[in-house]
Amino acid sequence: MTFPDLGRSVPLAPPLHTTSVFAIPDLDALDAIYNGEAPGFIYARDGNPNVQHLADVLTRLARGKWGVVTASGMGATSAALLAVASAGSRIVASNQLYGRTAKLLRAEFGRFGVTTTFVDTFDLDATRAALAEGPAAALVVETISNPLCRVADVPALVDLAHRAGAKLIVDNTFATPVLYRPHDAGADLVIESLTKLIGGHSDVTLGFLSGIDPTAFPAVSSLVSTWGLTANAFECWLTLRGAETLDLRVRAATANAARLADWLAVQPGVSRVVYPGREDHPDHALAARVLPAGQGNMLCFELAGGRAAVNHFMRAAPGIPFCPSLGHTTTTCSHPDTTSHRYESAAEKARQGITAGLVRLSVGCEPFDVLLAEMTKGLK
Numbered sequence: 206m207t208f209p210d211l212g213r214s215v216p217l218a219p220p221l222h223t224t225s226v227f228a229i230p231d232l233d234a235l236d237a238i239y240n241g242e243a244p245g246f247i248y249a250r251d252g253n254p255n256v257q258h259l260a261d262v263l264t265r266l267a268r269g270k271w272g273v274v275t276a277s278g279m280g281a282t283s284a285a286l287l288a289v290a291s292a293g294s295r296i297v298a299s300n301q302l303y304g305r306t307a308k309l310l311r312a313e314f315g316r317f318g319v320t321t322t323f324v325d326t327f328d329l330d331a332t333r334a335a336l337a338e339g340p341a342a343a344l345v346v347e348t349i350s351n352p353l354c355r356v357a358d359v360p361a362l363v364d365l366a367h368r369a370g371a372k373l374i375v376d377n378t379f380a381t382p383v384l385y386r387p388h389d390a391g392a393d394l395v396i397e398s399l400t401k402l403i404g405g406h407s408d409v410t411l412g413f414l415s416g417i418d419p420t421a422f423p424a425v426s427s428l429v430s431t432w433g434l435t436a437n438a439f440e441c442w443l444t445l446r447g448a449e450t451l452d453l454r455v456r457a458a459t460a461n462a463a464r465l466a467d468w469l470a471v472q473p474g475v476s477r478v479v480y481p482g483r484e485d486h487p488d489h490a491l492a493a494r495v496l497p498a499g500q501g502n503m504l505c506f507e508l509a510g511g512r513a514a515v516n517h518f519m520r521a522a523p524g525i526p527f528c529p530s531l532g533h534t535t536t537t538c539s540h541p542d543t544t545s546h547r548y549e550s551a552a553e554k555a556r557q558g559i560t561a562g563l564v565r566l567s568v569g570c571e572p573f574d575v576l577l578a579e580m581t582k583g584l585k
């Protein structure tokens with residue numbers, strides 16, 4: 206290998222290792238790596254230094270016992286479900302999950318004989334009853350739901366799941382480990398879409414799965430490679446850079462969201478504001494208890510003028526781009542009715558309160574006056 210000799214200098218930023226395979230000096234060295242007696246890497250689908258580096262950083266942040274980075278948030282969700290379910294298993298899941306997670310359970314795991322019972326997991330009695338219907342491999346919930354920011358009572362759900370012999374799987378994407386660490390409450394598996402706040406700059410698609418049972422790790426690590434869910438080194442390198450400012454960004458964005466929610470609530474033309482930090486949110490008391498450091502950067506507001514008013518807002522406030530994702534450095538907006546919930550029935554949308562005038566904001570960490578100026582243009 207020829208590479209300029211760095212002498213005694215070491216790069217401050219981590220070097221990027223974009224290689225699909227590693228050269229090993231001899232058979233003894235290979236055996237030592239395989240047997241875990243010496244550090245090293247062999248084939249990038251099984252392991253890469255940048256992927257490992259990010260996994261180590263995020264595992265510490267999540268306070269898990271192990272963690273794996275995957276090619277997307279859905280990759281992490283797939284890995285979690287593959288780790289707990291087999292043909293004939295039953296999963297109990299929240300009926301307000303991220304759309305693709307619900308589809309993964311219904312359409313994909315369903316094909317392999319895994320059934321899912323969807324239930325309102327914000328109703329603990331209903332959840333207990335669903336778990337009691339028969340053996341369940343896992344209960345699947347999100348810390349903060351999309352788009353109405355319902356907050357899961359994770360400590361209570363851990364208790365319900367474990368009493369029923371099920372693992373609790375928590376998708377913590379909307380909260381991030383800055384605001385909540387489900388493992389601290391005993392959650393078995395935790396998913397983060399790194400594509401969102403943790404990456405934080407809208408330039409990667411990655412996921413992360415962590416766990417607290419060390420004996421589960423070898424099987425998860427193996428299935429990530431075997432199903433081809435492995436992450437890419439460059440994206441992990443970028444995400445590490447994002448993760449370094451995660452704490453600052455989440456705290457700033459959460460403070461902006463709380464201020465903006467109160468401002469929006471008194472604006473003409475705004476008929477409703479949905480933010481769990483506000484007293485008029487159904488989970489306000491629970492959110493204060495479960496998320497004492499802040500209730501997140503996501504909020505919704507409803508424009509009384511419906512679809513036409515939403516179009517006007519988007520055209521008048523180009524500084525708040527319309528893009529169906531979240532977690533960017535600056536504020537972006539989305540429209541659940543035509544994006545995340547596009548294929549839900551009218552009855553289901555009505556049940557959840559997803560109307561044509563409902564706008565979802567992913568509040569960023571720009572200066573509050575910059576954000577307010579743009580919002581004022583949009584609402585004019």
Ligand SMILES: *Cc1c(COP(=O)(O)O)cnc(C)c1O
Nearest residue numbers: 277278279303376378398400411
């Ligand atoms: C985006 C998202 C996912 C999926 O993550 P990808 O990185 O897009 O695969 C899962 N859960 C939640 C709550 C999300 O917002």
